[in-house]
Amino acid sequence: MKYNVTLNGKVYEVDVTETDAVVTGVTQVPVAVAAPAVAPVAVAPVAAPAAPAETPSAAPAVAPVSADGTQVKAPMPGTILAVKKNVGEAVKAGDVIVVLEAMKMENDIVAPCDGTVKSINAPKGSTVNTDDVIAVI
Secondary structure (H helix, E strand, C coil): CEEEEEECCEEEEEEECCCCEEEEEEEECCHHHHCCCCCCCCCCCCCCCCCCCCCCCCCCCCCCCCCCCCEEECCCCEEEEEECCCCCCEECCCCEEEEEEECCEEEEEECCCCEECCEECCCCCCEECCCCEEEEC
């Protein structure tokens, strides 16, 4: 079967069989054809749903961030399984500060520099997103 695929302003003609796919031709598409104008659509505002009552099993929220010091950020979304260092404790670069569970794997989040832990912003059991500040050194 033959397919025409448009990608980044180019049309690729692809011949696909049971065992392989072969590009048989490439054509440059003019910009006006590649991106047709679309009229803006008005969107009615939607009222925010009422916040559900907090359940006892809900994970603790991430604490506010201190602006002073070196921020240790979450490299990926996940759940804090363990906090290995306490506020006021001295750390060396490479020391494990917290253990983050992401995608069924435990990831050690380490100190990027020597210093003293100024704050732990994600307690055990809290859920963090990518680039959330976990701790400040």
